Amino acid sequence: MAIIEVKNLAKQYPLPDNKSKSFFAVDGISLAIEAGEIFGILGPNGAGKTTTLEMLEGLVDIDGGTAFIDGIDVSKEPYKVKEIIGVQLQANEYFDNLSLLELLTLFAALYSREIDAEDLLDKVNLLEKAKAKPGNLSGGQKQRFSIACALVNNPKVLFLDEPTTGLDPQAKRNLWDLVLELNKSGMTIVLTTHNMEEAEILCQRIAIMDHGKVVAEDTPQNLILQHAAEPPTAPLHGNIEDVFLALTGHGLRD
Ligand code: ADP
Numbered sequence: 001m002a003i004i005e006v007k008n009l010a011k012q013y014p015l016p017d018n019k020s021k022s023f024f025a026v027d028g029i030s031l032a033i034e035a036g037e038i039f040g041i042l043g044p045n046g047a048g049k050t051t052t053l054e055m056l057e058g059l060v061d062i063d064g065g066t067a068f069i070d071g072i073d074v075s076k077e078p079y080k081v082k083e084i085i086g087v088q089l090q091a092n093e094y095f096d097n098l099s100l101l102e103l104l105t106l107f108a109a110l111y112s113r114e115i116d117a118e119d120l121l122d123k124v125n126l127l128e129k130a131k132a133k134p135g136n137l138s139g140g141q142k143q144r145f146s147i148a149c150a151l152v153n154n155p156k157v158l159f160l161d162e163p164t165t166g167l168d169p170q171a172k173r174n175l176w177d178l179v180l181e182l183n184k185s186g187m188t189i190v191l192t193t194h195n196m197e198e199a200e201i202l203c204q205r206i207a208i209m210d211h212g213k214v215v216a217e218d219t220p221q222n223l224i225l226q227h228a229a230e231p232p233t234a235p236l237h238g239n240i241e242d243v244f245l246a247l248t249g250h251g252l253r254d
Contacts, residue, residue, distance in 0.1 A: 003070050003157060003188050004033035004056065010064030011051050025051045027212035028065060033205075035156075038179065038189045040203035042196070042240065044250075047209040049192035053159050056190070057087050070156055083111075086155035088146045088163060094134040100145055101130045108152045115152055124148045124178060140171025144178060151182075158182065160191040164198060176202055196240040206240070210248045 011026040026048040033039045041049045054060040056067055058078035067074040072081050094103055104117040121127045124144040129137065137145060143163055150158060160179070164172040179202055183189050193199055199206050200220045207217040216223060220240055227246040228238025 001035055002032040003035040004031065004039075004190065005068045006031040006033075006052075006056070006065070007067075008065035009052065009055060009062060009067055011048075011055060011060065012063050013051075024212045026055065029207075029209070029212075029214045030065075031207055031214065031217070033188065033190060035188055036183070036186055037204045038183050038191070038202050040199040040206040041190070041192045041209055042194065042199045042206050042244070043192075043209035044194060048212040049209055050161055052209070053161055053190070053192060057085060057159055058082060059087075083153060084156045086147075086150035086153065086158040088143075088150040088158070088160045096133050096135045099131045099133060100126060100148075103134070104148060104152060107149050111153045113153055120148050120151060123151070123181075125174065138171065140167050140174055143167060143171070143175055147175075147178065147182075155187070157188045157190065160189065162192055162194070164193070164195065172198075196244075200240055208240075208244055208247060210244075215247045216243065 007030050008028045009026055009030070010024055010028050012022040013025045015021045015023050029052065041052060043049050051060065055062045056069065056074060058074055058081050062075045069081050070084055074081050098106065100121060101117050104115065104120055108115040108117070118127060118130060121130050124147055126141060126144055126148065129141060134142065134145060147160070147163070163179070164175050167175065176198070179189060179191070191202070203220060205217065205219055206223060207214045208223070209215070216227065218226070223240060223243045224238050228242035
């Protein structure tokens with residue numbers, strides 16, 4: 001059953017060089033994301049990935065189309081949606097005079113939830129940092145802590161916006177393990193990335209976005225079989241970057 005249903009979703013922003021005119025940052029996309037899957041939105045910078053997530057999270061207004069999460073209309077009941085989603089943003093700022101344990105307890109209180117903050121820190125492998133301040137964490141630890149913050153309301157759906165951007169390979173792998181672990185417990189996870197390897201390893205299905213549109217949506221294996229340029233000599237030939245090139249004519253980092 002689809003836990004997220006998006007139909008013709010659109011967002012307009014003013015053109016950077018002519019504010020009296022606008023363009024579609026998200027241009028009428030439709031998605032059905034199943035409960036319990038890890039779904040990736042892949043695309044180069046400016047494709048509209050973050051804007052899509054921000055609309056689903058109720059952080060920016062929806063200009064066109066509809067989005068339902070677990071049957072709740074995001075535009076009509078944004079507060080109800082916020083109770084069942086967890087949001088990890090690209091960059092987080094915390095009050096740096098509080099420890100990780102104190103911050104999690106504070107966030108839970110904001111949701112009127114009772115949590116076992118130590119248990120949550122353990123889940124993201126940060127228990128030994130319980131008394132540390134966020135400013136003293138490494139990049140990977142900060143990302144894992146921001147996921148812990150997104151989990152305080154025990155969400156059904158977790159949104160991760162480029163969770164591994166800027167992380168070293170080991171920190172990236174630790175974060176992938178955490179995402180897979182959370183998903184094993186039944187959590188639906190929607191993430192954006194421009195890292196092909198990440199999408200292939202983590203996601204059961206991927207939507208590829210370019211210029212505000214979804215240009216393809218399938219399992220990584222099917223996308224590779226259908227779109228990677230050369231005929232397969234092995235069961236899986238090429239990678240998601242080949243798929244992206246075949247569909248858009250330019251690379252993910254262009
Ligand atoms: P991505 O996450 O794929 O990199 P974004 O969703 O951040 O893409 O951006 C899509 C487009 O919308 C870009 O051209 C970006 O500059 C523009 N955009 C995003 N947010 C705003 C905003 N608040 N105001 C104006 N333009 C924006």
